[in-house]
Amino acid sequence: MSSIAIHTLRESDQRRWTYGSNYVDGALRLFSVSSLLSCGDARISLSEWREVDWNEKSEAFPSYVAISHSWTPSAEVTRISQNANRQLDIEIGQDSPHTISWHGLQQAALAAQHLKYELLWLDFICLNQTSASDKKLQVQQMGYLYEKAAAVIIMPGGVSAAQAIELEAPWITRAWTLQGATLCPKTYVLGLDGRPKITDEMHWSASSMSPGWFPPIDQVDGELGIMEIRDLFHSTYANIRITKFKKDTNEPIDTIQWTVNCLGRGPALSALGAILLAESPAMRQAGIWRSIWSRTSKYPQDMVFSIMHLLDVHLEVDYNRNMGDLIVELARKTSALPSWLDIGHDLPFSP
Incomplete structure (x- = not known):
């Protein structure tokens, strides 16, 4: 090619x-x-x-x-x-x-x-x-x-x-x-990598209620690195406390809370987790449907067009159609597995 x-x-x-x-x-x-x-x-x-x-x-x-x-x-x-x-x-x-x-x-x-x-x-x-x-x-x-x-x-x-x-x-x-x-x-x-830096005068340790509290970082250039999204997703829920120590005396200097926030919080994040970690097609589809109500776009129709491929549905891209009609067609074409009935309780109310 x-x-x-x-x-x-x-x-x-x-x-x-x-x-x-x-x-x-x-x-x-x-x-x-x-x-x-x-x-x-x-x-x-x-x-x-x-x-x-x-x-x-x-x-x-x-x-x-x-x-x-x-x-x-x-x-x-x-x-x-x-x-x-x-x-x-x-x-x-x-x-x-x-x-x-x-x-x-x-x-x-x-x-x-x-x-x-x-x-x-x-x-x-x-x-x-x-x-x-x-x-x-x-x-x-x-x-x-x-x-x-x-x-x-x-x-x-x-x-x-x-x-x-x-x-x-x-x-x-x-x-x-x-x-x-x-x-x-x-x-x-x-x-x-925004964790505290180890220096000649100071080192640090971290504790967390969650195992694997920090995702493995594949270093690209200096502090720039890449992390697998599933690893990073798990870290967003870790309760991390970082304690700084003096190197010579091992005396504690300070303790701070440290959290991964770049993936966001709330319903959108939990819906993403349902998709990434789904144990069944129904769980995955429920996460996809929940995303319609927990994300935004300049054009309302994009809330449907952006998930149709994930649901293995083909819809013609036509911005003259309203979002309600598109959702009904999407639901109809996925009725064999009606995961849109199970979008969860923590979403904001929408008519």
Whole structure:
């Protein structure tokens, strides 16, 4: 399966990312990891695979890492990206572009390189945000994009930067991130290890009511590391106390509470756990249905379109239909296993 190079943008160009005319609606587009990490010449080199058969199992199918993120960055990611001062504007067809950062893109590329993959998929780059026809086709196949990925990297605070995993992030609240978290067996969270640092004067120990209180971190670069999402999910419920000690006397200095917060809290997190850790198809589907009422999206219809692939249901992507009609059709097509009857008691009331 061959690719066609369609666009390149260098950081030194200091221009917006925007599409020309040499692309095909609905094509699979990926960009190069090595180009992003080219010393002194960071660039986005985008290629396109046309007439992709998503059911193909050939080794010729491109291996790529998909990025899952929130369009709205966390306060910490905003701070980090502003300090990095490597702005990248994305043309989205409105008066103002959407701003991300070359800094965060390179962190994602480092993680993909660490996993030994050369290609990345990111909606900002690989979907023409100004084309309604391309976006409709891409939304239709979004589930396949994550399912066929060799790995998925989650950036909870947004794609502009990795943040410490103990800090809150908006990722769990967004509709489309559910697919990014649950469809690919190799799904990782990219973040910074925010635990206290061991120094010449101080060391620390941790205690928790939960075994395996902290997920194994696969170090990528300095404090930057990747963690398997299931391991990180378990850590969000650990009651962790970190005690600092003087190295020479072993005298306690301070004790702090430490919590993994980047995956969020509340109904959205428990629904995600039901999907990741389900012991039966009914449990998994119940978690998927619960997510409709515990996440949000700019367009209400996306609450349905973002889960249809998870339920193995095909619906035509049509934003002229209202959400209620779409939910009824989704329920009808999954009536053989009516998990929508068991969405749980801890959800906010919705008519």
